Amino acid sequence: MSDSTFLPFTRPDIDAQTIAEVGKVLASGWITSGPKVQAFEAQLSALFGGRPVRAFSNGTATMEVALRLAGVGPGDEVITTAITWVATANVIVAVGAKPVFVDVDPHTRNIDLAAVEAAITPRTRAIMPVYMAGLPVDMDLLYAIAKKHALRVIEDAAQAIDSRWNGQRIGSFGDLVSFSFQANKNITCAEGGCLVLNSLGEAEQAQRLRLQGVVRSGLDGMDVEAPGGKFNLTDINAAIGLGQLAHLPEVTRRRAQLAQDYFDAAAAAKLEALGIELPPPINSSGAMTNWHMFQVVLPADRLRGGRAAIMQALQDAGIGTGVHYPALHLFSYYRSLGWREGMLPHAERIGRSILTLPLFPSMRSSDPHRVCQALAQSCKRLLK
Ligand SMILES: *Cc1c(COP(=O)(O)O)cnc(C)c1O
16 A cells, blocks of 8 residues: 555544534533524525525434425335435335335436336325435426426435536425435534425424424423424534535535546546446536535446455555445345345446445545546456
8 A cells, every 4th residue: 555544435524613613512501402403404594595494313304204294104105216325215114105116317326207207106195316426316307297296306315415406506496305414425413414395384394293293382381283203403413514514615616626536537547448437427417416426337247356346455555435325125125025136227237336436525636546546457457
């Protein structure tokens, strides 16, 4: 290893001022949901063009509440993608509904909207698209399909803060839009999430479902009309989020620059000639990603040892990688619901071949070159 420092696939950057703010919250005597959460929600609402926003303990809770708000429950079907973090499907199961997986577009790795339309049945209640690595789907087409079939849309925008569609920020339009602030996301609270809603009425409902369904009145009144969960964000986490949000524009700019560096480095290392597929190029359509991840699809079926051998070789070269994600219809639980190999061929190939390369704002501008060179070298050595 020529470099003594290990390059992880991602790393959060928390500045000193944010750390000091967290200390102030801890010393304040009010450490759970309070003024910091309200300030965080207000800043997020401003970011999303004034739409109501409520914060949650994590992005999974956010999506579960969104499904409940949309009235999704037993007997309903929700159409989603097989290439996502398993939370997307698990929350559909959690509310008693049935996840219906459709295949992905092999180029964008996002849900194939033509397949969505083909999967709609009389039981379909909602569509849950995921913006993989921050890349939105064709939002005009998504909402045209939803409107035509009177379906709710719960956008799993966990990875898509500051991504745009035709210049409009994801979250600033649409139906229910869920974000995550988990440690790996572009903006983090350590753990956290937020939901962008359509009305103050919906926001109030979300607020109840966030904390046991409790409705307070007067000084001592309390009632529960519908039981909720324990999904509130703490002021400790909100203080981290506030400190992060201040850096959002520069984070997005830096990530876009590093993505461009990757494309240049990939061309220099001739990755595509080795059968390695790159993400869609910058500004190739109305969809603008926030470069939450830079992911390649390996020629895994032609590699001795498959993807794991490449991961090991990069690890040995001091480079961390990640797998986001295996096709989730092939997990044991989802197989028990009847899903099988061969049902979603693009998702299955991508699920066993996709690899996340290091991308985070504080990495060095020379890192993409080093990563692409090491990737090309190991690929050449392992190709059958
Ligand atoms: C991170 C993530 C989630 C879940 O968010 P948590 O905050 O970890 O609960 C859901 N979907 C996708 C696509 C994610 O990347």
